[in-house]
Amino acid sequence: MTAFSLDPGQTSWCEELRALAEQRLRPLAEKGEPGHVNRPLIAALGESGLLDRMLDSGALDLCLLRESLARGCTEAETALALQGLGTHPVLRAGTSAQRARWLPEVRAGRAVAAFALSEPGAGSDAAALTLHAEPDSGTGSVPGRGWRLTGEKCWISNAPEADFYTVFARTTRGAGSRGVTAFLVPADRPGLTGTALDMLSPHPIGTLCFDGVPVTVEDVLGEPDRGFRVAMDTLNLFRPSVGAFAVGMARAALDATLAHTAERIAFKGPLKDLQAVSHQVAEMATRTEAARLLVYAAAAAYDAGEPGVPRRAAMAKLYATETAQYVVDTAVQLHGARALRRGHLLEHLYREVRAPRIYEGASEVQRTVIARELYANKEASA
Template sequence: MLSQEQREFAGEVKALAADWLVPIPHTPGHVNRDLVKAMAELGLLARLFPGVETGKPSRDAAALDLCLLREALATQNTEAETALALQGLGSYPVLQSGSDTQVGKWLPAVAAGDAIAAFALTEPEAGSDAAALQLKAEPDGDGWRLTGEKIWISNAPEADFYTVFARTAEAGSRGVTAFVVPGDRPGLSGEHLDMVSPHPIGRLTFDGVAVRRDELLGEENRGFHVAMRTLDLFRPSVGAFAVGMAQAALDAAIEHAGTRHAFGGPLKNQQTVSHTLAEMATRTEAARLLVYSAAQAYDSGETKIASRSAMAKLFATETAQYVVDAAVQLHGARALQRGHLLEQLYREVRAPRIYEGASEIQRTIIARELFRS
């Protein structure tokens, strides 16, 4: 399925991450700007926006390249993977729907590691039902004033700009508008939230935050389309992140089973262990193929991509949960020690089954598509 060039690219990313990113100190709960800057200097952030170095980034995001990048990073350093993914998630709405001025202002800064991006959709009463959001955008001269709250926003409250989705009309999903809001705008404040996984996540409060007409992202009342277009692209890549974590856990389990002795021989000689490893490997490979297939469908321009993206995210994230848990079980108590690779993966692997559409929402999307002609 992959070309030689793509395989070499994935190998290069793994090597760069192992040599240059893993040694950078971890900063749980906060944006690691040193890590982001290092990824920029290695050229990894520019991979999110091909052509950005020449000032003409392509507006057509490549889903498979994004998946390969996220999977490769996840096998080596989940903090780096998450930092890169959040830069993409917050910036791709600008890439896909922004004006030339907006693209020129923000994307080179993101690619250079000088600006932290964030995607601000979820609210206290609008999680899985994103169309129910209530952040108000009230007309004010030639712009708007934003009033309300966002929660569970990655990179908040430290981002330099936010892609914000607000209600401009009482018409469900057709009354949502997207804006690009600088993080230092008066009236915008926030706080960190202490989470199980060590990602930077927070709450944002908008107290009459002014946004100008030139900060409108796309068309007025078409912001829900902007959000869903980004999520359709990113769902397979969330699956790729999960595949990377599953592969890291599988590799650790294989090494452990080959070197750990019990009952007169290595663990791999125990049928229960070998069968567990076989199941872990099979599910990981199946998840990888689903992810790559969905990404290729997106890149080839298939119109009915929602179901395939949902299948990829659903199966890959559920698989990663199984594989990481099985690896912990094979390792025993040592995998529960703070700082162990599997202890870290065990905390990391739970969140992807929730964010960017929980597993239950993915099943709803898949089932709905089954009955469409």
């Protein structure tokens, strides 16, 4: 078996996932209300065992899961990924009580999770967040065991409809990334409100306003002032899988392009016989395969506990998301005006493919991570 090729069992599983996405999940996605959490779709993900598989998977399985679902139904892929992003900190850093309360509900598709890191002034620069947690001398029945959260989160997927939020707040001022604590905040806490945002691609996403929201030591994920580590652990796992999502979209666009250019007659023959077309299709396929292999390599490195995971994860996300943008755009060009019609697969992908180059660290941030690690390794070996 060559490096990063799939064995027959993995290939079969990917095809099963794609068929499930197309036949069962896509109809549920199409019935959902744009811009809102699709709870029947999430319930179906739970009933099919995919949420279980996601939470129990390593990075490579997570990538195969996201790529295969994205190829058949991007909404299903996104719903699953958001559940993972919001729940992974609980899985890895939560207390036994937190895990017992929320993980069975997530696995069954009954509870909706959200990852609340970004703020209006702290998106890519996550260490600059300003949502602050002030010590609360009178939280609950035991004084001195809690905080009050005050501030705002923005661009939070599944907000304001999630059932619980993984929230990152500043507990020590002036300490940069070392003064951030992760909290598990149920949506029904007093003082927590939110507003939905209308985005280019109509996903559930919104703002959260914290007006003295009470949290206690029982709500901390991990250790106080060590929440940035929780965030980075989550992002190091999910960044390659964002690349897998992008690869899935690129493969869907490539599939559609192969079918269209083989059937569409122009200039007395199929489009595929025009060198200008066939060479573009070849370029689309080559870049997609390169992105796919880079994603698998990053995921395998994460699973093996190898050094350089942040750099590899950044490379995978950067290259795969930029590639997907290119492939989808080229597919639209080769399809012509029909691809711009509302409801066409490529019109849908064209809107979907733009955001992954921004969220979980924009492409520019990924380049910074890569360069920083390269120079650090050079200095260490000098």
